[in-house]
Amino acid sequence: MIPPMQTAPLLRIRGLKTQFALREGLVRAVDGVDLDAHAGKTLCIVGESGSGKSMIARSILQIVSPPGRVTDGEMVFQRTGREPVDLAKLDPAGKPVRAIRGRDIAMIFQEPMNSLSPVHSIGDQLIEKILLHHRLSRHAAIDRAVEALGRVGIPDPRQRLSNYPFELSGGMRQRVMIAMALACRPALLIADEPTTALDVTTQANILDLIAELQAEYGMGVIFITHDLGVVAEIAHEVAVVYLGQVVERGSVDDIFYNPQHPYTLALLSSIPKLGARRKRGQRLHSIKGMVPHPFNRPKGCPFHTRCPEARPGLCNLEDPRKLELNEGHIVACHMRDPAVLTQAAEVTV
Amino acid sequence: MNAALPLGTTATEPDLLMRAENVKVHFPIKRGVLKRTVGHVRAVDGISLDIRHGETLSIVGESGCGKTTLGQALVRVLEPTEGRILFAREGEAECDIAHLGETQLRPYRSQIRMIFQDPFASLNPRRRVIDIIGESLRNFGVTEEREVEAKVAELLHKVGLRPEYMERYPYAFSGGERQRIGIARALAVHPRLVVADECVSALDVSIQAQTLNLMQDLQEEFALTYVFISHDLGVVEYISDRVAVMYAGRVVELSDTEPLFARPRHPYTAALLASVPRPDPKGARQRKQMRLKGEVADPAHRPAGCAFHPRCPFATDRCRIDDPQLRPVDGHMVACHYAESLDLKGVHADAA
Structure with a gap:
């Protein structure tokens, strides 16, 4: 769907690790994540709560709260007309990263x-x-x-300047947040569940607004959400995260029409789809169990404890490799790995 | 107020479980040192509903439309300002519970139960699971401690939790498990009607699916009737038999689930349906969107005429003056002057 990019991605993340060294043990909140965000495109990061999706966003801006910190990997950010910079190498409290935060990379949070x-x-x-x-x-x-407020659709922007946040509705507040994020014309916008607290009607308007502003300024957007419906509406590319790892990523069509990882499949089938009314007695597909506690992170593939296809002796021991199925569609699963499958076939023969 | 009665029903209908007649809940706005009442927030402004035995009736709408207040009035957490709520206990004649006092209400408390939205706020963090669920049992006649324990174990098993966990405190459970505890508490005393207020909105999709399946199983097992309050139309379509759409304290459309989603008759319903993001990227690229501008009507200053007219793309002068009443149109109940002539899009139309 998306033509191959000639230019380098706006933000290229490789092997990103963010860890919290706690008394109870080491929490690997982000565990070797690879992502690419392109200018003018929207990358959606989807996952359940506790999957580490917000932590990826915070790592990019180096605003992980201590004792957590970015421990490994690289995040190369391409700035227009300047040298690319590796955000992972910057001091979280230093001047260089503070000049980037808010100016080149802006963030919108969930609860305005x-x-x-x-x-x-x-x-x-x-x-x-x-x-x-x-x-x-x-x-x-x-x-x-005033111009920024007017641009996000706030009526009488000059009068509104003297308003306090409590005087505005949830949707208006989120518009103010967007105006604030976009006031400096960032190259990259990170939106962490910006519409989760809003009504569907307001959500639709905010999503339209972000898409419109993206088209106008050509900025890259990283959009974090747990709502697959929202993903389908706005994403160009999608990364599915589970326990701090990207289990599958690809174009939005790859993920929705050709999902490969069992977790992606399970997520897609567990949402009640509008327009597909249940018959009496028909049940929703649900994923058994729940996301493991970060201290008891399973060995091997993180999803094997809940996976219907997991093979004992393999999935619970070895980490799956990242397999590129076709251009840009990457899945981390043993059961989709031709090397593993042929090996298994030989064993059974 | 006989005019407010839902049409086509009689009071002696056998499958009727609860009937709300012209229920109003108004909250006074007080200002100044003397705390004079300067106005009213009309959170629920004249709602008539029939709840049939064994069905799931969903109430949908944006935040601020009064759906939670209505739910609280139905379980009688709040006393309605006006109107009647008819409910019959098992094997007894029906009675208006809208204005009963606390002592008179007591026998009804076990019959009508509630499941709350936030599984973190609705369980007392300082009490064990056995105390949380057991309190309902003790309140309604189970005195023997051993019996309480056995019942709690059975309930936990029913909702898919291990009975050994009953000694634990809520912090030891995840959101989905806490919601199961909330469900077990609601079901402890064999209710007939359960009002579930946004009970899956705080849960992840995979846990949400588990909880919805559980609620469906329990409904069949205990012949429960659900009033399911939600803003998530995907979930609502999945779980409900009938849907009531609320706007500014009133029902604007009420119908069986399928026709409501396939061919909505009220512009507000159509706009809500169009706003729901659907997990279908190709459809999203092709679909022509209907977007609602502006904000939900303020229930303290209800617009004249049809409350929806400031946001309605089809509004005419008549809508600005004349307040439409709920009336039957093709099997739907709709409060719109132009319900017959408008050609509104449902979700099946563009899914095909």
Whole structure:
């Protein structure tokens, strides 16, 4: 579906590891993740809670809260007209990464009420951010803030500057967050479940807005969600994560029409599909068990404890390799690995 | 108020479990030092519903439409400002429970139960599972401690948890397991009606599927009737027999599930359906979207005429003045002046 990219990806992540060294043991929150985000495209990261999808986003911006930290891997970020920079090598508190945060890579969080300051007007918060990254007069910054608010569809933006977050509805607050994220024209926008707390009608409007702004500015978007419906609406590429690993990634059509990993298959079949009404007695497909606790991470393939296809003696011992089925469609599963399957065939013969 | 009665039904219908007649829940807005009432939030503003024995009736709508308040009025957590709620206990004559006092309500408390949205907030963190579930049992006549224990073990088994876990505290359980405890608590005293308020919205999809399957199994086993309050239309279509769509404190459309999803008659229903993201990327690229602008009507300042008219793409002058009443159209109950003439898209139309 997506033509092969000639240019280097905007953000190229290889072997990213983020770990928390706790007294109870080591939590491998992100465990060897490879991802590519391209300019003008949307990459969706899907997974259940506890899969580490938010931690990937926080690792990119180096805002993992201690004792967690990025321990390994590389995240090469391509800036226009400047040298590429490896975000994994930057000091989380250092100046270089702080210049990138908010300016080149912006982030929108799930709950807009918790990510806006309740004691400052939205205008003050917007202007503060603009002045932090740009050498502008206060007057010019105000104009820019008004323009940003107007762009995200807030009526009477100049009056709204003096409003406080509690005076706005959930959808309006999320629009303010988007205005704030986009005020500095970032090259990459990371959105962490930005519509989960919103009604479907509001969600549809916010998704439209993000897509519209993406087309206008040509920015790359990394969109984190657990809702496969949202993924189908907006994604160009999809990465399915489970226990800190990408188990499958590919174009949106690969994932929805040719899913390969048993976890992806199970996720897709466990959502009640609109328009496919159940017959009496028909049941939803459900994945047995639940996501293992991070301290008891299973050995081998992380999904083998819940996988219907798992083969004892293989899946519970060895890590599956990342197998490229066709251009850009990568799956990490022993049972899709031709080498493993031919080997097994020989054994049975 | 006989005009508010759902049409085509009689009070002596055998499969009728609960009937709400013109139920209103208004909250006063108080201002100033004297706490004078300056207005009312009309959270539920005249709802008439029949709940039939053994069915799953879903109530859908955006946040702020009053669906939770309605649910709370039906279980009588809240006292309705106005209206009647008729409910019959097993083998007894029906009775209006809308304005009963706490003592008179007591026998009905075991018959109508609730499952809450947030499995983290709805279980007391300082009590063990056996106390949480056992309290309902003790409240309704089980006195023997050993019997309580045996019953709790049986209930936990029914909802798919290990009976050994009854000594544990809620923190030891995941979200899905806590919701199972909440379900076990609701079912402990053999209710006939269970009001489930957004009971799967806080769960991951795989756990959500498990919970929905469990609720379906329990419904068959105990002949339960569910009032399922949700904003997730995918789940609603899957689980319900009938669906009531609420907007600004009123039902705007009520119908059997299939016709409602296939051919909605109210523009609001159609807009809701169009907003649901569907796991079908090709369809998403082709579909022409119907988007709702603006915000949900403020229940303290209900717009004149049809409450939906400021956001409705089909609104005319008549909609701005004349308040439409719920009326039958082709087997649906719809509150729209133009229900017959509008050609609205359902979900099957573009799925094909």
